[in-house]
Amino acid sequence: MRGAMIGCGKLGYPVSLAWAKFHDMVGYDVSPIAKTIEVSRKYPHLEPGAQKLLDEGSTFRIVDSMNRVIKHADIVFISVQTPHGPEYEGITRMPETRADFDYRMLRTALIEVATAAKAHKKHVTVVVISTVLPGTSARELLPLIRDNEFVSYVYAPMFIAQSTVVEDTMNPEFVLLGIDKSDARGVEEVKAFYGAMHAPEKLRFMSVASAELCKVAYNVALSIKITIANNLMEIADHTGANCDEVTDALAKATDRVISSKYLRGGMPDAGPCHPRDIIALSWLSEKLNLSHDFFGAMVRGREAQAEFIASVAQIEALAAQKERSYFPIVVLGKAYKKGTNLVIGSSAILLKNLLAESGDSCTAWDPHVDPPCTFEEPSVFLVATDHDEFYAPSFTSKLPKSSVIVDPWGKMHDIDGCKVVRVGRHRSG
Ligand SMILES: NC(=O)c1ccc[n+]([C@@H]2O[C@H](COP(=O)([O-])OP(=O)(O)OC[C@H]3O[C@@H](n4cnc5c(N)ncnc54)[C@H](O)[C@@H]3O)[C@@H](O)[C@H]2O)c1
Structure with a gap:
């Protein structure tokens, strides 16, 4: 050409x-x-x-x-x-x-x-x-x-x-x-x-717009890797560890650490290990007097992202309240990840707590944790745990008409009579 x-x-x-x-x-x-x-x-x-x-x-x-x-x-x-x-x-x-x-x-x-x-x-x-x-x-x-x-x-x-x-x-x-x-x-x-x-x-x-974001995201991803490695180096320097032994081992973890896993926008990091480890490392950063509390910044970022997702639901609820006087928010999920009933370190529960903190009328329901329930009134349903059950037509078809479904995981299909908000997923032109 x-x-x-x-x-x-x-x-x-x-x-x-x-x-x-x-x-x-x-x-x-x-x-x-x-x-x-x-x-x-x-x-x-x-x-x-x-x-x-x-x-x-x-x-x-x-x-x-x-x-x-x-x-x-x-x-x-x-x-x-x-x-x-x-x-x-x-x-x-x-x-x-x-x-x-x-x-x-x-x-x-x-x-x-x-x-x-x-x-x-x-x-x-x-x-x-x-x-x-x-x-x-x-x-x-x-x-x-x-x-x-x-x-x-x-x-x-x-x-x-x-x-x-x-x-x-x-x-x-x-x-x-x-x-x-x-x-x-x-x-x-x-x-x-x-x-x-x-x-x-x-x-x-x-x-x-996606290509513009992808260009800088590539460099950001590399910077994040360097930042993690350098934080490990600093901790190693204080604790007698060898950071090269640590990063060499991490580089071999090609199933989870160096792979496409854990690389999808959704709810903040959760579980019985991740948040508590990061919070404890924030304490260690302080104790060792590290140059920067990277882990504290991660924890604050996790909370800020939960607040952002809560705000998406709150904005939808407020908009709907213009037509109805009462439009509750229902957090779908309590478990820390799909397919489990464990709730330790759950970001779904963090989200529910943050919503309650700001005075919103909100309940949470998880099919693996709570007895069966049906929803009668239109609400904002926030998919906090991506259980397969929440995406099944047998569940979504029973949601009250005029409801809004906010899905940070971006997996929800269109639902007749309801509005679906897939957070951060603008359709390509
Ligand atoms: N250099 C890299 O390795 C690299 C890598 C990835 C992305 N980029 C990006 O690519 C872009 C260019 O980077 P670069 O390093 O080649 O910059 P550069 O300064 O080396 O080259 C830019 C050239 O554009 C010319 N120019 C400016 N206005 C012009 C005009 N109206 N008409 C004709 N020529 C004009 C300048 O005279 C200059 O020779 C930047 O946005 C940079 O961020 C660069």
């Missing part, structure tokens, strides 16, 4: 060299450096893969105007910088006030592509690669092209590291494609472009 890269810096240039093996790629950059690389055939950073492709005579070439970009390309990638202020780099203490990335260069590049496409009356699929925070495309970028029929929009960030850019580009763990399903042309173009380089199962299509 005929593609173009806008912004040929540390990401855009080497990625384009790699893609030029499969596609007819041109590049455009406001800085003369990109052209200098092309002419000198010397890549300025330590990037062996990029230098090799230049030495082999890559066909990737720099053009001198946006007009030439649009004349050449059907698919236009944007990888311009989205910088942060120097105080947000992480080399000094974090300032009291925080800030978003700077999207001015990205907005300018998008406007320039869209304007040129309109002037040439030529449709292009614009694929933004630059890193943005969740919600940025909808707020900052899509409004710029809303009335431009010549532009399709895709958000496709990349997971590459400097010094292995070419390798990471050609052998990604997955290719993230944030699309608008209703834009068939844009979807087909990216399918054809990436499909020429990667097996179909590598392509992960999702909404633009």
Whole structure:
């Protein structure tokens, strides 16, 4: 395919060299450096893969105007910088006030592509690669092209590291494609472009908003692993343990610890072991005078998330009370996990306690803990334990009409006559 890269810096240039093996790629950059690389055939950073492709005579070439970009390309990638202020780099203490990335260069590049496409009356699929925070495309970028029929929009960030850019580009763990399903042309173009380089199962299509979140979530997940390992190192330093022995053992726990298990949004962590261990470790952090009470932050986060889920139910109850004077909240589940009747360390019970604390009229029922019961009046039913029974049509069909079902697990099917709220699961466009 005929593609173009806008912004040929540390990401855009080497990625384009790699893609030029499969596609007819041109590049455009406001800085003369990109052209200098092309002419000198010397890549300025330590990037062996990029230098090799230049030495082999890559066909990737720099053009001198946006007009030439649009004349050449059907698919236009944007990888311009989205910088942060120097105080947000992480080399000094974090300032009291925080800030978003700077999207001015990205907005300018998008406007320039869209304007040129309109002037040439030529449709292009614009694929933004630059890193943005969740919600940025909808707020900052899509409004710029809303009335431009010549532009399709895709958000496709990349997971590459400097010094292995070419390798990471050609052998990604997955290719993230944030699309608008209703834009068939844009979807087909990216399918054809990436499909020429990667097996179909590598392509992960999702909404633009999900792709934005997934990009930063990937880095967050890595940071969390580093943070855990460093906390273990600090405890080991105080207690005579060896943190490498500990992390090496954890790395072998590929069923639960290093796996997809426990990686699904739902209720806060629960059970007879997890909360109590973390709470006790918070005590130990204090006792050992560790540099940071990471575990205390985890416990407070657990409680705050239970409060958030409670608030979703409270908002639904309040909305329903406008029509009826009384709309109770029923917590479905007391057990700490599905299929058990054990309630120790249960986040369902934490949730019920927090609701009671804020004065809400609320009851809890668990089929594995309590005698059978039927529900007579419309209520907000909050699925706190994801017992299979709560999702069975034999149960849901008996829920009073006009009820609201709040499901933090996102597993509830649609129910006739009731509203279903799957927390954090917006349907892809
Ligand atoms: N470098 C990486 O390893 C990496 C990895 C993942 C994501 N990213 C993200 O990719 C984006 C680009 O990063 P980078 O490291 O390549 O930045 P960079 O500063 O090296 O390159 C950006 C390039 O865009 C050019 N540019 C700016 N405005 C332009 C315009 N209107 N038209 C044409 N060119 C323009 C600049 O001159 C510059 O050469 C950032 O959002 C970054 O967060 C980078």
